[in-house]
Amino acid sequence: MSEEVFTLKQPEKDERLLEQLSALTRHHRERSPEYDRILLASGQAQDSYASVYDLPWLPVRMFKNHHLKSIPDDEIVKVLTSSGTTGDVSRIYLDRDAAAAQTRMLSRTLQTVLGPKRLPMLIVDSRGVVADRRSFSARGAGMLGLMNFGRDHVWVLDENGEPDVEVLKQFLAKHGDQPFLIFGFTFMVWLYLYEAARDAGLDLSNGILIHSGGWKKLIDRAVDNAEFRRRLAEDIGLTKIHNFYGMVEQIGTIYLEGPDGGGLYCPDFADVIIRDPETWEVAPIGTPGLIEVTSTLPTSYPGHVLLTEDLGVVHGVDDGAWPGKRFSVLGRLPRAEARGCSDTFTGGDR
Amino acid sequence: MKIEVRFPAGPQAEIDDVIAGVTAEPEGGRLVPGDPRVVDFLTALARRLLAPSIARRHPELGSLGFFLRKTEIRKTLEHLRREGDDALVFPRGLVFHVPPANVDTIFVYSWALSALAGNPNIIRISSRAAGAALTILETLNECLADAHPAIGQTQRMITYGHQDEVTAALSAACDLRVIWGGDRTVRDIRRHPLAPHARDVTFPDRSSYAAISLAGWQATDAEGRKRAAEGLVNDVYWFDQAACSSPMAIYLVGDAGQAPAVKEELLSLVAQGARAQGFAVDAAMAVEKRVSTYGLAAEGRATALDLADNTVTGVTLTSPDAVPHDWLGAGVFPFTTVGSLAEIAPLITRKDQTFSHFGFTRDELIAFAHQLGGRGVDRIVPFGQALNFAGVWDGYDLIREFGRLVTVTA
Numbered sequence: 046m047s048e049e050v051f052t053l054k055q056p057e058k059d060e061r062l063l064e065q066l067s068a069l070t071r072h073h074r075e076r077s078p079e080y081d082r083i084l085l086a087s088g089q090a091q092d093s094y095a096s097v098y099d100l101p102w103l104p105v106r107m108f109k110n111h112h113l114k115s116i117p118d119d120e121i122v123k124v125l126t127s128s129g130t131t132g133d134v135s136r137i138y139l140d141r142d143a144a145a146a147q148t149r150m151l152s153r154t155l156q157t158v159l160g161p162k163r164l165p166m167l168i169v170d171s172r173g174v175v176a177d178r179r180s181f182s183a184r185g186a187g188m189l190g191l192m193n194f195g196r197d198h199v200w201v202l203d204e205n206g207e208p209d210v211e212v213l214k215q216f217l218a219k220h221g222d223q224p225f226l227i228f229g230f231t232f233m234v235w236l237y238l239y240e241a242a243r244d245a246g247l248d249l250s251n252g253i254l255i256h257s258g259g260w261k262k263l264i265d266r267a268v269d270n271a272e273f274r275r276r277l278a279e280d281i282g283l284t285k286i287h288n289f290y291g292m293v294e295q296i297g298t299i300y301l302e303g304p305d306g307g308g309l310y311c312p313d314f315a316d317v318i319i320r321d322p323e324t325w326e327v328a329p330i331g332t333p334g335l336i337e338v339t340s341t342l343p344t345s346y347p348g349h350v351l352l353t354e355d356l357g358v359v360h361g362v363d364d365g366a367w368p369g370k371r372f373s374v375l376g377r378l379p380r381a382e383a384r385g386c387s388d389t390f391t392g393g394d395r
Numbered sequence: 396m397k398i399e400v401r402f403p404a405g406p407q408a409e410i411d412d413v414i415a416g417v418t419a420e421p422e423g424g425r426l427v428p429g430d431p432r433v434v435d436f437l438t439a440l441a442r443r444l445l446a447p448s449i450a451r452r453h454p455e456l457g458s459l460g461f462f463l464r465k466t467e468i469r470k471t472l473e474h475l476r477r478e479g480d481d482a483l484v485f486p487r488g489l490v491f492h493v494p495p496a497n498v499d500t501i502f503v504y505s506w507a508l509s510a511l512a513g514n515p516n517i518i519r520i521s522s523r524a525a526g527a528a529l530t531i532l533e534t535l536n537e538c539l540a541d542a543h544p545a546i547g548q549t550q551r552m553i554t555y556g557h558q559d560e561v562t563a564a565l566s567a568a569c570d571l572r573v574i575w576g577g578d579r580t581v582r583d584i585r586r587h588p589l590a591p592h593a594r595d596v597t598f599p600d601r602s603s604y605a606a607i608s609l610a611g612w613q614a615t616d617a618e619g620r621k622r623a624a625e626g627l628v629n630d631v632y633w634f635d636q637a638a639c640s641s642p643m644a645i646y647l648v649g650d651a652g653q654a655p656a657v658k659e660e661l662l663s664l665v666a667q668g669a670r671a672q673g674f675a676v677d678a679a680m681a682v683e684k685r686v687s688t689y690g691l692a693a694e695g696r697a698t699a700l701d702l703a704d705n706t707v708t709g710v711t712l713t714s715p716d717a718v719p720h721d722w723l724g725a726g727v728f729p730f731t732t733v734g735s736l737a738e739i740a741p742l743i744t745r746k747d748q749t750f751s752h753f754g755f756t757r758d759e760l761i762a763f764a765h766q767l768g769g770r771g772v773d774r775i776v777p778f779g780q781a782l783n784f785a786g787v788w789d790g791y792d793l794i795r796e797f798g799r800l801v802t803v804t805a
Binding site: 079080082083085086087088103104106107110111113322323335352354378379380381 | 635677678679680681682683685686689690691692693694695697698699700702705724725
């Protein structure tokens, strides 16, 4: 059996996903009364669908306000939580199978660009982010997940959050002549790794960078994905760069930037659908809308078809470095706020 | 403790100086209830707010202008003077107002009534004040040029940030503290002690509902139904259905068999009305409504969701017990059916404020108020008037709260 996960052209993928996701919809309806009630109330009486585009989606924020799961309590082996910007926490329940599947599929996805062996790993963060396991952030949790894909981990930042150029030099002296893995959040890679390496004249040409986290903090520096890739290649020799997009509510599924930088690609077991938030119809190629994510991995909670609050655009289908849809994430939908009477911002405006 | 002075617009000031300034005797002597200097100022303000250029931009300032017209002020003052009572009315003293950040006009109502009663006032304006609030501040400052100097001397609108000391100083100095903005704000401000003789007027979190008589609806012609829906559109969509007076759910009262047809017709009229008045919800709000209404379904509180149009979200609740008490987003219409108003009374709590109605007789509504017997609901108003501010609010007769009584027995 092939381990490759970027293989399916769109027509074949649509066909497979329709069958698998329809089955998952039935599976979750039978096991999650909450999910079934949502579908019934929204007029989804049927249990078969003509197209993947017809499958009912749940807003991703449902997992912050409700305990949605399709497994009995005694089969829960892991509860994943993510803190959002508003302080609500998503709760994602995994049983043994779901937990194993997410690790396996994440691994296969990353092996596409990392190869089968664990590589020496440079982490653009400070050790503190995962030090206290009771209190670590979503950032720390993401970090721990990715650390399994590397060895001989070295943290680029010291305890004060400053880049430690000596540590960087030592790492390169030891591992710099063979492939190595670099992981970090996009803005930290730019602020701490790129600038420090450039100023010290370091060569990172054997590095494979995996990064995520969005461009919001880099916008005022006029850095977008193209500029990021260009400068990293020109100034520090880093050309193997893969941005990725993913969320705890679809743990194990990541959308990975192709080697050409032409967009994010969907692994065979997952896909994105861009929806017009006015009509909820599928947006044409090139037209931005809300990102719906589908994945066959969520078997223990009804998270197989989710509407995110991220805006994105599909650039093309079956026309890039890897098959399937090629897309970008454009930013986040602002959270709707009540402008009610219950709001004086006491004790100073927050 | 420097604070920003928004009215009369001026340089930063020390809070102690501001307090000393407004409580000192102004030119022409201390203000009295119905003081002509205040009345002149408010009527000049009303004229400016009612000018087409402003009313077009901010329709809510039109309502405010109306409230401050000379005839309205006269009625308010007659009410304050308690004709026929033995008591004499005097100003209460320094009043400190903490209005909500997001309902732009409340601070003017709160302040104007207190000024009419003759009080010096300090109003805390949010630093996030925008839109209509800024227009009002601008207009207030413009009016000052022709106003008696006593107005500028006794009235202040200020902005300050994370400075508990300022709130503490104002709380200690004032004779009456008016706290809008809900439970959290009331609790937060109450950490600061008042002088022993002083007290609070508080406006905690409230929720509001609407009711339609199914028989009354049937008896209304097409034009009347359309107007009712337009009124409901106003009540719901202004302030994104998040004001304390915005109806959060609709009781259909009468023969349950008629309910589905009335609901469908109403929602379709509401959709037309919302479109005609230019109300629409953005993508973020559309998602918000999906999250909240899917939540009702997940919890078994809703059996059907009508999501065809982002602007109007219909919800069929499982029972009257499932009526929501939390904000669900702008343009959510949860329906439940009951046989009579009397069946609603036991569901009403102290927190409930406004009850908007359509199709009932006056006698039915008065009987309902008696059935409630004060357990909740402060206002019973027709569709379209839920958000109209009135001098009696949340059970307080505001202008009288702002006065102090002195009895003279000869």
